[in-house]
Amino acid sequence: MAVGWFYLASxxxxxxxxxxxxxxxxxxxxxxxxxxxxxxxxxxxxxxxLMVAGxxxxxSAASLVYRLPQSWVGPKWPWKIAHASLQxxxxxxxxxxxxxxxxxxxxxxxANLYSLHSWLGxxxxxxxxxxxxxxxxxxxxxxxxxxxRSLLKPVHVFFGTSILSxxxxxxxxxxxxxxxxxxxxVTNPYSSLPGEALFANSTGMLVVVFGLLVLYxxxxxxxxxPEVGITTERQPLLNEVE
Numbered sequence: 152m153a154v155g156w157f158y159l160a161s162x163x164x165x166x167x168x169x170x171x172x173x174x175x176x177x178x179x180x181x182x183x184x185x186x187x188x189x190x191x192x193x194x195x196x197x198x199x200x201l202m203v204a205g206x207x208x209x210x211s212a213a214s215l216v217y218r219l220p221q222s223w224v225g226p227k228w229p230w231k232i233a234h235a236s237l238q239x240x241x242x243x244x245x246x247x248x249x250x251x252x253x254x255x256x257x258x259x260x261x262a263n264l265y266s267l268h269s270w271l272g273x274x275x276x277x278x279x280x281x282x283x284x285x286x287x288x289x290x291x292x293x294x295x296x297x298x299x300r301s302l303l304k305p306v307h308v309f310f311g312t313s314i315l316s317x318x319x320x321x322x323x324x325x326x327x328x329x330x331x332x333x334x335x336x337v338t339n340p341y342s343s344l345p346g347e348a349l350f351a352n353s354t355g356m357l358v359v360v361f362g363l364l365v366l367y368x369x370x371x372x373x374x375x376x377p378e379v380g381i382t383t384e385r386q387p388l389l390n391e392v393e
Contacts, residue, residue: 174354190258197251205244213237268324275317319362326355
């Protein structure tokens with residue numbers, strides 16, 4: 152039964168993650184004119200899409216690599232590569248997302264990093280960068296001792312889930328901030344819940360549901376990779392068949 156629930160949750164997560172990206176793309180296309188890379192407002196439209204794809208979907212996929220039952224047997228090295236590669240892709244998309252917003256702000260002569268959303272977002276990205284480089288140096292390269300890895304692993308795991316939580320908060324505040332700006336001084340203000348507001352709010356809630364499901368999977372003890380030398384009684388996925 153545990154196997155069935157795990158793959159059902161994974162299937163739901165794949166669907167929700169795809170919908171998060173598609174909904175964000177549709178929001179920027181339908182109400183804000185699409186995308187470009189010329190420093191105009193269309194460049195800014197790349198920002199929410201890249202951040203959702205990178206910091207939400209790819210980052211979550213990287214976090215869940217070691218929850219796959221296939222990763223529990225055989226050498227751990229290929230799964231470390233997969234974990235690091237997905238995080239690197241998330242980081243690249245995130246950097247492009249930051250470039251998009253700074254490029255637009257600088258060309259439009261808009262101040263950078265003044266809102267709570269920007270403070271929260273840049274803090275999240277900074278922690279993510281530190282997390283990736285530390286993880287690469289300690290857990291992927293062969294120089295670190297087993298003792299050092301054991302000491303740093305709880306810290307790595309804590310910041311992994313914390314960064315995801317901060318990411319969700321950043322997305323929600325970003326959706327809210329975008330709507331306040333785009334629906335200011337219009338016939339149908341944000342308070343009247345026009346079509347854009349309804350759709351964008353729904354997109355934000357979709358991201359919240361996705362994030363909560365990721366956190367649930369990460370916290371479920373029976374879906375965690377067994378530690379070497381520890382009995383697998385808490386990990387029934389290893390012993391069950393569908």
